[in-house]
Amino acid sequence: MTKTLTLMSTALLLSTTALAQAETLRWARSGDALTLDPHAQNEGPTHTIRHQIYEPLLIRDTTGAFEPALATEWAPKEDDPNVWVFKLREGVKFHDGADFTAEDVVFSFNRAKTENSDMKELINSITEVRAVDDYTVEMVTDGPNPILPSNLTNLFVMDKDWTEANNTVDVQDFEGGELTYATTSTNGTGPYKLVSREQDVKTVMSLNEDYWGKDQFPLEVTEIVYTPIQNAATRVAALLSGEVDFLQDMPVQDLERVNSADGLVVKQAPQNRVIFFGMNMGADDIEADNVEGKNPLADVRVRKAMSMAINRDAIQQVVMRGQSQPAGMIAPPFVNGWTEEMDAESKTDIEGAKALMEEAGYADGFSIRLDCPNDRYVNDEAICQAAVGMLGQIGVRVNLDAKPKAQHFPLITDSKTDFYMLGWGVPTYDSEYIFNFLVHGREGDIGTWNGTGYDNDDLDAKIKSLASNTDLEARNADIAEIWRVVQDETLYIPIHHQVLNWGMADGVGIEVDPEDQPKVKYFTMN
């Protein structure tokens, strides 16, 4: 008895001394990572958790600039534009103590290229990854690919031996019926090690004492306790009551409340996501309107008029409570190709819009169905509701059909909607990504999210040539030209750029990351 008591008190003493130096970050957001397998799901919250445990070759800092992670240098090979050379960081160890070398990179990239991988589209230009020596890797692409590094910021590196030893070489496969080891266990090079995880309930990580960057980064958080809290009101209550130090997915209606609370702050930054409406202009006649035999959206004057009818400032002030930045183009501000002039091109002009409608032969307007998600973007349904009223002013009678994202997005990809809301983030920070998915005509694997039916062969050819144009100046000129067409044709009706809000206790120091992916190694704690 006495023995147990002594043991217990020693343990207690030990834990209190440990507590004195320990800084726990209690972190909450609305959802949990879907899996820990580094290559199984290409999804924001899942990547966020992985970023604490695993590392890619390079990451982006909060301004969007590259920062070396597992690679220290990278450049196209001098005599061969089809090859990228990556110099790897030396002296890096995985959490189990194994050395990080080139063979791990080769292995991870090959794993990420397998059929079950969700990351394979980002690196489909890579035909071969080879280790030149222990700390040099060459990546061969199917043509010159000047922006390859942009696609690698969420491509995590696993240890080859660990993965093979635990029989988890294959990326998680839902049909396989068995739980793969890598789904719940980790062995990365990152600043935090996984301690315990109960999916959707709690994930605990602790500081990796042997992290290679321990002199470079603050690393003041020694333990992370991550809890998803789905209900927005409960999430905010947890921050207000001090049960959580750091909160993502802040509901906009509670920003004031949190900001005015003692000891709490809200930090914000523009997010890498733009919200807009798409219109089906490609069809001869569309189903969702009341005009027989022709498609009003095929007329650029109608599209322009609809864009002019949207009062973006009103949406910003009333629907978003200031938490958005009105947009004139469908590229987030840090993306290569974005210009301030184009982003300011959307002007509200009801009289002008009415005149355009009349010129196009729709003086009496028409009616159309607007498909809108109600659980995907900040206040998505409310934005659509506001748009209904605004479009009504120029005679476009809109029937709003708002539904959950799981039902909304298939409408766009299956071309079953003629007027829809979509939001787009650009993980590569380059306009080519936007053009490939939203502007290029539907053709096999490209244009998959282009629900407009727009198909311009000349433009498509220009978009395709971007992929292999190594002359960055000429490439940027092409990008600007393509944007000009997109703007003049009013392919989309831009609404706004979303603004990200992170709520935190006063002592927590971190800048908002436009990808909404906080990396805890940068956190300071006071």
Add this chain to the structure above:
Amino acid sequence: MLAFIIQRIAQSALVLLVVGLVAFSMFSFVGDPIDNMLGQERTQADIDRLRGQLGLDQPFPVQYVKFLGNAVQGNFGISYRQGRPVADILLERAPATLELAAVSGFLAIFMGIGLGVFTAIRREGFAANAIMSLSLIGVSLPTFLIGILLIYLFSVELGWLPSFGRGETVRVGGWTTGFLTESGLKALILPSITLGLYQMTLIMRLVRSEMLEVLRQDYIRFARARGLRERAVNFRHALKNTLVPVITVTGLQLGSIIAFAIITETVFQWPGVGLLFINAIQFVDIPVMAAYLMLISVMFVGINLIVDLLYFSIDPRLRADRTKAH
């Protein structure tokens, strides 16, 4: 007797099959799981491959038969969202819901009966009237609002109780319990009040009206005339005779406490099967939705079956009618 039981069990099985069929026919309206499972860069080839792999390209009756075939063998498939066997996930989540339901049920029954008796005896008192007025809140306010109000008061303003989660849990065998730690017990208070409030007010009002009825009966007056103490009259004679309808209602409400835990669990981020189900709907996680719906219908069908059997043994008329019919 045996024929009756077999017949009832066969009927229950039929109900289960129909529930499953209806559930599967609705899944296609919930949305497309593929969209959530693959990132925005996915190609048509990926979509087709995954759809084929999951068997989603087949008509729903085929999917249903496949599900049944596997379910009979105890295999509920792999969750689309978590990539883990559904049976494991449900077993992991069940203790949280059952503990919450047990505490809520306990609160509802004891507080409900106690307050019901009190308000019946002190019918004209100020306290009884206040309780009766307050109980209107329990009956009329929606659960999520009560939950949010409790969080605001006890977590944000007073800081006494946690606003979310289950606190620290202790693993006993395959069961995780929050009963053994301080934070676990604290975490139980607000959700169990939220979940049990409706049932509590229901039972209280029922007990009160039954008591008032019984207290007017002649045998109560007679008991008083015999000079029995007030306590003996109220509890031994009056309360006992009000309990029959109370037990019937309570039994029926037991199922709904577990089924309606969905809302309470969402508000308090309580890691039970209800929250799991809500997540599954949002993600169109068909295996989890199917297993949960089947589980809940098994529970309701089971409760009804037991109630039927109890009636059969209690009410002799049922037996008499049946023998006459044959």
